[in-house]
Amino acid sequence: MMIFKKAILAASLLAVATGMAHAEDKKTVAYIAPSLDIDYWQWVARGVQQKAEELGMEYVEYTSENSPAKQMDNARVAVTRGVDAIVIGPVSSTSTPPFLNYLEKEGIPVAFTGIGPQPGLTNYTSAVTANNYETGIAQGKFTCELAKERGGNKVGMLSLPQDRENAQKYLKGAEEAFADNGCELVQMLETKGLTINEAVTQANDLLTANPDVKAIYGMYDQAGTGAAKALETRGMTGQVAVTVADGSPTTIQLMKDGAIQGIFFQEAVGQGIDATEQVYKSLNGEETTQDMALLMPLVTADKIDSDEAKAVIARVFPQD
Amino acid sequence: MNSTSNTLDTNGTTDTRAKPPSVLSTYRTELAIAGAIIVIMLGVGAFVPAALSLGNFANIAQAAAPLVIMALGILLVIITGGIDLSVGSVFSLTGMVAASAMANGVDGFTASLIGLGVGVVFGAINGALVTLAGLAPFVVTLITYAVAGSLAFIVTNGRSVGVAAPNYWLFNSGSLVPGIANYVLFCIIFLICLEFVLRKVTFGRWFYAVGSSSTAAHLLGVPVKRTRFAAYVFSSTMASFAGLLTLSYILNAESTSGASLMLQAIAAVVIGGASLFGGTGSAVGAVLGALMITVIQNGVNLIGINSFWQGSVTGLAILVAVLIDRFSQK
Amino acid sequence: MTSLSSSTTLAERQSNPQRPLVTLRGIQKSFGPTHVLKGVNFTVRPGQIHALLGGNGAGKSTMIRVITGEIRANAGDLHLQASHGGDPKVAVVYQELALIPDLTVAENIALVHAPSGFALKRQAQAALIAEEALSLIDPHLARTALFRKAGDLSMHEGQIVEIARALSTGAEVLLLDEPTANLTAAETEQLFAVLKGLAKDKGIGIVFVSHRMKEIRQLCDVCTIIRDGKTAIDARPIGMLTDAAIIQEMGQPAHRAEAQIARNDGQPVVATLTGPTIQHPIQRGTILGLAGAPEGPAHVISSLIGHGRHRDWCMTGDGWGNAPTSPRDAVAQGIGFVSGDRATKGVLAQLPIIDNVLASRRVRERRLFVGQNERSECAGLMQALKVKAGSAWDRPGTLSGGNQQKLLVARWLGLPLKMVVFEEPTRGVDIGTKRDMYALIRQMAEEGTIVVWWSTENVELLELCHEILAFDTEGQPKGFLPADRFDEDALAELTGMAA
Incomplete structure (x- = not known):
């Protein structure tokens, strides 16, 4: 009985929704996030939403809850609902082939953000991602320099889980940069829970095991916060340098306080904006760029209040 | 030991020692765990001498504090033969609520009270559904685990929140008693109070009675429902307190911060000698269990073993602890 | 006969x-x-x-x-x-x-013939085996019940x-x-x-x-x-x-000679036991036996101690409050309960002996703390009951069934109680312990407590009780048998059971 009622309700809502979409004849863009428990994917959402509004498009949002199956369901639901274009942060690269095959058949343009499609695929409109390898080189070089400024060459790293492709690329770049600049990576700890609390504990353990570390490379935002917190507790703020990738209000504030020396910003909002622009172009038959690997811009403490930095930050997280 | 030919004519005398067992035999499981912890720490110290430094002890204590407090809470539920899967979510939600309150200008103390309210409310919901509606604790707390977990995202739409209240960190790291950091002080106070209640207060003994056989306890006149209800409220409230302690340390609340803590807290209680079937367990054991888990994590990090191995090592520790407990029971 | x-x-x-x-x-x-x-x-x-x-x-x-x-x-x-x-x-x-309640009759029967679970899929074959087996003893069932669920x-x-x-x-x-x-x-x-x-x-x-x-x-x-x-x-x-x-x-041969018929004639009536079709005055210190098929006595016990759904019996009289709403209420009113189903209704297996024995006192006397004097209290009770234990802090599981049963009695011994309800207290205990239990029941009664005692062994009821309330196999009360009319045959006839 209950299920029956729900079915009727769902059906009528769907009818109303599609009816409205047709009535106004506005194009709709759907954003499919892998999960919404990470700030990053919400910021991408804001970028998509912002750009869609600007372009006069309707915006809808789905969550895949880190499940490739749910991601596929979301694509089907979106198609049933009549969306015209999709911006997706995929659950993983490997989950993308069936997803893309289905949407290609339906003739819907797809743009990736954050994580790209499986290498070798071409049936998508655009992939707007961070260039993790190049960023790894840049952040590795910067971190190494900071260590040397502090009279050492040993660095530690708080890493994303190394089963992730982006983490492997970051690490490859960083290791090359360390080697080229004469630094030694003495310890790398991988996160499991991606929480600040875990990062604090790991930073503490890293510093206990390696008292001669002069700089910490934080591969994700919480790592930066955790390392800064651990150093603060030890009264060593500034004595060991901290660099971090991603960037958030928290880490920006820590940088202003001198607890973090540099942030390599992952332009979450910017990726959402760029991806939406690409699918919009595709809908209008304009030329699109298939691979946009954005280098993550570095902002240091002394430049945080510059206009240049403000422009970067505007493409990182929503300014409200 | 005793014979059944215990008839009126053959058995005139009895041998019932009125002396309670020595501390050594009462806490033999706990002593074994304490020994294991020392062995692990010495083992890690052999690789990394800094592991045995005072600074590292402080690291361990700070990292263990929230887990210790959560383990003490969930211990009570496990003694009654129940389970509380919602503690991790309550931990996260408490942090989000308190931090959001502070971000909106509420002072630290009031925000903390509001945060504790989260625990009390969820504990009361768990307790009511288990005792009044008669639902299985696993199911009930699975529901509240999901609900509190999703509310933790809803509070701020999933965004992490920084703490605005100045000096809020004093709550964790300050020292009400000179020389002892608050996070250690709270653990000690909770430990002593709970151990006293469980051993020396009639109501404390009821938790064991209910866990041992709720029917037998009920027939004896033990207030079974009230006892169960209290266990769930206590568990949830302690999870809230742990959430606040972490918040006041990190000064940042995240929606997922407690996610991994629920299983760790259950593991701590089990390592500490409690049975998931109820009726056994001690506060000292739960604290030692939490310390053991933390020491293992610390050791894995210090030695530089890939942290993905932590789960396996912790699993092994649980197995060893359970086996010790099994075979120390004659 | x-x-x-x-x-x-x-x-x-x-x-x-x-x-x-x-x-x-x-x-x-x-x-x-x-x-x-x-x-x-x-x-x-x-x-x-x-x-x-x-x-x-x-x-x-x-x-x-x-x-x-x-x-x-x-x-x-x-x-x-x-x-x-x-x-x-x-x-x-x-x-x-x-x-297995969720499988059909055919499947249940074929199950024991199947080399593996897969064979069950062949419904037709299962039905054949089952029909053959069933028709040998109940052709009607074989025709009608093969595909019904066993649970039905x-x-x-x-x-x-x-x-x-x-x-x-x-x-x-x-x-x-x-x-x-x-x-x-x-x-x-x-x-x-x-x-x-x-x-x-x-x-x-x-x-x-x-x-x-x-x-x-x-x-x-x-x-x-x-x-x-x-x-x-x-x-x-x-x-x-x-x-x-x-x-x-x-049974054990009836020990009681004619002269030893239990009497409590001089005692005042202190309560009335009221049931669905019956009402009976109860004297101070009465040992009231309940005999017969389990259903009837179970209802009486359930009512008297406020446990379970049945509430069709009650004790009334001066000083007797409302019928207890829960065992806790019963204990508060001075009503104790001892079950022979030690594993589920009696012993708290994970708790030391001392907690097991003193739990009732902690409830009854609303003790806030576990007192120092409880040790000697427990030791005293165990001595009185001649229970030999290594230590009061051992688990009850270290004791024999008989001694565990005595622990359950110890809970109520020496407490001022109005009534103690016994549910098959001698189940699975040796004869020595049985004798001890009888002595304890007598002792409680002599102190003025009303004892309500259900046993499936008529012989022991006849030996100890002042009166027996007999139930038939349908659970209906068949009347009170006073001590002077005690007779195994009479009781067997009333209850329809020999025990």
């Missing part, structure tokens, strides 16, 4: 004894310190329906487990001999059904299916453990017809465990009585035993 009613085919069978299927000689078995079987003899012959009687704890179920091979005897001979050589299959049908069957139908299943595997010995306990009179008739047919036509050896005298006479050829782990009567034709003789052999 003394008529020599006997089965029609008895003479024929006795004159033509076949080789026994099962022979037990001098079987002994102990569990830890408890000697359950102390030399039991028992024989099952083909085509014979054999009544097995014995009080609770006499060793019947242990003996059955020895026969089925579930446990091994410590000493003695167990000889099994099938009619075609080899070991005969022994099947036991317990009171509780062993069918009545108790009687379920038993028939179990019996059919057992026989279909080639079982030659069928052990039935109180099969009629949950059956209606009509169903019992049907079952008996089936059993008689099996014995007569197929030469199956049937062992029938029951307390119901009438049924035993109706069905069985011979009777074996086990008492205190030994065979008291070995395969005597049922017609040669009077009811009184059976009762005599089952």
